[in-house]
Amino acid sequence: MSAAAALLPGGRLHLQHGPIDAIVQAWGEPAEVRAAYAQVVAAFPDILPRLCAELSLLRSPLPAPKPQGPVAARMHAACAPFASGFITPMAAVAGAVADHLLAALSEGRRLDRALVNDGGDIAIRLCPGRSFRCGIVADLAAPGLDAIATIGAADGVGGIATSGRRCKGRGGRSFSFGIADAVTVLAADAASADAAATVIANAVDLPGHPAIERRPAAVIDPDSDLGDRPVTWDVGPLSRQEIARALAAGAAVAEECHARGLIRAAILYLRGERAVVGAPSLALAA
Amino acid sequence: MTETRQSTDTPEAEALAHTKDREAGIVTCDACPVLCRIRPGKTGACDRYGNEAGRLVRMDPLVVAARAGRDGVIPFLGADWDGSALSGATAFVTGIGAGTTYPDYKPAPFIVSSEIDGVEMVTVVTEGIFSYCGLKVKIDTDRFIGPECAPVRMRGEQVGHVTTAEYGSQMLSLGGVRHLTGGGKREGVVTCETLLSLANKGAVELTIDGGVTLTVQAGQAPIINGVREERMRVGCGSATIGIFARQWLGHADEVIVVDDHITGVLTEHQAGRFLDMRPSGIRVRGRRSTPGRYFQVANPGTGWGGTDITDPLSIIERIDPKLAWPGLRLLMVSTTGEHAAWYVLDDKLVPVPAEMPPAIAAVVERIGENCEPALASVLFMAGAGGSLRAGVTENPVRLTRSVRAALTRVTSGGAPVYLWPGGGITYMVDVLAMPDGSFGHVPTPALVAPIEFTLPLADYAAMGGHMDRVRPLASLRVEERVTSRAWNEANPWPLQRPAA
Numbered sequence: 001m002s003a004a005a006a007l008l009p010g011g012r013l014h015l016q017h018g019p020i021d022a023i024v025q026a027w028g029e030p031a032e033v034r035a036a037y038a039q040v041v042a043a044f045p046d047i048l049p050r051l052c053a054e055l056s057l058l059r060s061p062l063p064a065p066k067p068q069g070p071v072a073a074r075m076h077a078a079c080a081p082f083a084s085g086f087i088t089p090m091a092a093v094a095g096a097v098a099d100h101l102l103a104a105l106s107e108g109r110r111l112d113r114a115l116v117n118d119g120g121d122i123a124i125r126l127c128p129g130r131s132f133r134c135g136i137v138a139d140l141a142a143p144g145l146d147a148i149a150t151i152g153a154a155d156g157v158g159g160i161a162t163s164g165r166r167c168k169g170r171g172g173r174s175f176s177f178g179i180a181d182a183v184t185v186l187a188a189d190a191a192s193a194d195a196a197a198t199v200i201a202n203a204v205d206l207p208g209h210p211a212i213e214r215r216p217a218a219v220i221d222p223d224s225d226l227g228d229r230p231v232t233w234d235v236g237p238l239s240r241q242e243i244a245r246a247l248a249a250g251a252a253v254a255e256e257c258h259a260r261g262l263i264r265a266a267i268l269y270l271r272g273e274r275a276v277v278g279a280p281s282l283a284l285a286a
Numbered sequence: 287m288t289e290t291r292q293s294t295d296t297p298e299a300e301a302l303a304h305t306k307d308r309e310a311g312i313v314t315c316d317a318c319p320v321l322c323r324i325r326p327g328k329t330g331a332c333d334r335y336g337n338e339a340g341r342l343v344r345m346d347p348l349v350v351a352a353r354a355g356r357d358g359v360i361p362f363l364g365a366d367w368d369g370s371a372l373s374g375a376t377a378f379v380t381g382i383g384a385g386t387t388y389p390d391y392k393p394a395p396f397i398v399s400s401e402i403d404g405v406e407m408v409t410v411v412t413e414g415i416f417s418y419c420g421l422k423v424k425i426d427t428d429r430f431i432g433p434e435c436a437p438v439r440m441r442g443e444q445v446g447h448v449t450t451a452e453y454g455s456q457m458l459s460l461g462g463v464r465h466l467t468g469g470g471k472r473e474g475v476v477t478c479e480t481l482l483s484l485a486n487k488g489a490v491e492l493t494i495d496g497g498v499t500l501t502v503q504a505g506q507a508p509i510i511n512g513v514r515e516e517r518m519r520v521g522c523g524s525a526t527i528g529i530f531a532r533q534w535l536g537h538a539d540e541v542i543v544v545d546d547h548i549t550g551v552l553t554e555h556q557a558g559r560f561l562d563m564r565p566s567g568i569r570v571r572g573r574r575s576t577p578g579r580y581f582q583v584a585n586p587g588t589g590w591g592g593t594d595i596t597d598p599l600s601i602i603e604r605i606d607p608k609l610a611w612p613g614l615r616l617l618m619v620s621t622t623g624e625h626a627a628w629y630v631l632d633d634k635l636v637p638v639p640a641e642m643p644p645a646i647a648a649v650v651e652r653i654g655e656n657c658e659p660a661l662a663s664v665l666f667m668a669g670a671g672g673s674l675r676a677g678v679t680e681n682p683v684r685l686t687r688s689v690r691a692a693l694t695r696v697t698s699g700g701a702p703v704y705l706w707p708g709g710g711i712t713y714m715v716d717v718l719a720m721p722d723g724s725f726g727h728v729p730t731p732a733l734v735a736p737i738e739f740t741l742p743l744a745d746y747a748a749m750g751g752h753m754d755r756v757r758p759l760a761s762l763r764v765e766e767r768v769t770s771r772a773w774n775e776a777n778p779w780p781l782q783r784p785a786a
């Protein structure tokens with residue numbers, strides 16, 4: 001299966017290669033948008049092979065040697081601030097791909113707005129005075145618009161990423177050590193948002209709680225970078241106090257990320273309850 | 287003997303990994319450079335390819351059902367298929383995996399032409415997203431499963447209700463728009479999961495308020511409160527009397543057939559009278575409907591004949607000393623023959639258990655033999671009369687009319703459907719007649735079901751069909767995700783015009 005690109009209705013560009021599934025959209029002069037799309041389509045086929053060439057290094061816990069490829073370097077850089085705990089560069093793969101595609105899309109082009117949505121991890125670029133309204137769906141299994149973030153050019157947000165407990169094989173695409181339904185992070189770029197969302201979602205947890213079923217990651221996916229570490233498979237009933245306690249644990253990590261300048265804002269969801277950390281100017285509205 | 291094989295204490299890691307893979311049935315996917323190693327039943331990083339019993343398969347294939355041609359060979363699609371071997375006589379494109387274009391202002395994903403018996407046919411292939419849909423589940427049992435209208439629950443959420451019982455069967459109505467989208471989020475999600483499992487021929491465990499816990503699966507015996515239901519009753523108690531009266535004559539003086547619906551008493555029943563049997567004077571509890579036929583002899587339950595009876599004598603209200611006699615031979619039996627007891631009245635006219643004579647035991651066994659295997663059957667029901675029609679034609683009512691006039695044949699995954707009279711295109715289909723894994727879901731939540739409309743090309747043009755989107759069957763060879771399954775020969779061939 002080789003890399004595929006297709007124009008979708010509404011002026012969107014669909015890029016797909018193996019597990020990479022991205023929607024690209026740019027706004028501006030038609031000729032500029034066309035040229036931008038041609039650039040991103042040209043850059044796309046190289047991404048997956050270059051990642052795969054360094055896959056074993058990217059699946060190794062940090063600290064580790066710096067990888068060579070441009071996307072891999074973004075992954076490494078985004079995850080490095082979290083190397084004091086367990087993390088591999090794979091935590092930022094989707095966001096790093098989105099950042100790389102956005103860079104290829106925008107290079108030398110005059111665009112009003114642009115976005116690359118790589119499976120929910122989104123890289124955005126705004127001209128001064130422009131904004132995006134970003135809807136947040138906390139639970140994919142029971143979707144509803146749970147919050148809207150209005151992001152302006154002055155907010156310094158270039159990436160939006162969401163992480164949650166929905167595991168591969170149970171409606172999700174990846175693994176989490178935590179139990180959050182969704183943690184959405186706004187950061188300077190998508191790779192940073194992706195890594196931080198992963199770390200914050202891991203922290204929304206109740207260690208040792210009997211209602212939380214965990215399985216070794218390798219049992220579900222033998223190639224997982226998480227090896228035999230137990231990941232969340234299912235979560236049973238939780239009391240209101242337990243929900244509040246788990247959210248508070250995640251919010252504490254989010255506050256720390258905010259204080260270190262790693263993220264602009266985070267919104268954490270668990271069982272219909274939420275915690276918001278960071279910039280109130282982003283107008284997170286339910 | 288010489289041993290030339292070399293041994294090393296440090297085998298290559300890769301070689302070890304492959305040994306492990308073979309043992310665990312892991313498949314390495316070569317669809318993209320990631321080269322995922324996929325465990326059985328799991329999917330790769332993209333979720334597009336998976337390991338199905340050791341085979342690498344596309345997870346969302348477009349299913350073409352193929353049947354044997356005149357030469358008796360099923361034209362399975364392989365990598366080297368050039369598309370030419372397929373014709374309307376041997377291949378039918380199902381809606382499974384076709385995707386959809388909701389909202390359907392665009393033509394359906396596949397509009398395929400093929401020729402059969404010299405007639406150009408068109409099949410409009412799509413998947414419907416149904417919020418208005420549900421399952422009608424027929425459970426062959428006389429056991430009480432719960433009161434009519436009682437909520438049916440899955441993990442505490444109401445997913446349906448007990449509906450009107452049918453002859454020999456209890457009925458459930460599951461799903462529907464009220465549970466899918468009209469209740470809470472969790473109710474909708476659980477309802478969708480339940481419908482999806484059952485429709486894809488899986489087993490689910492349901493609980494009924496004021497009733498039982500039961501496990502149902504299409505084509506399998508229901509399991510009620512942990513007990514597998516083996517067989518349907520032969521008929522109600524009265525019907526059983528009618529069927530076997532002559533065979534009991536001369537071997538028993540009275541037979542009481544215990545049944546939750548109608549309990550039959552042989553000598554009082556029309557059948558016994560017809561055979562000039564002497565009234566036994568044994569009166570059972572309950573409300574007499576007509577002579578020898580009694581309603582409500584006990585409460586519904588999981589004992590004798592779908593009642594809560596465990597001691598059959600408890601349904602005898604009195605024995606009339608003016609009519610009964612010492613030595614009277616009494617058979618009590620349930621409507622499935624699973625329960626039976628033989629009694630002889632003593633001098634005080636009290637029934638005393640005795641060894642059942644072989645002639646009676648043979649008839650009891652025959653009752654069992656005449657009971658069909660108890661099964662749960664699952665029909666999917668949905669309305670396709672909405673915007674989905676716009677994917678077929680620019681003038682949707684013409685599709686409805688064409689379906690009504692039987693010019694257009696509706697199938698679901700190639701399986702025949704029953705179309706309800708009246709407005710719309712409301713249909714029912716036996717999920718067992720459909721290919722495995724025919725159903726999907728969307729997070730709305732709603733079910734996704736395959737649907738195909740097949741009609742002559744000329745009629746399709748006349749109804750305002752999307753003629754510019756019609757493509758020949760052979761053109762499907764460029765669709766990389768096409769997969770072929772053997773046609774279910776029990777189903778009529780959709781491309782064959784129904785006899786006029």
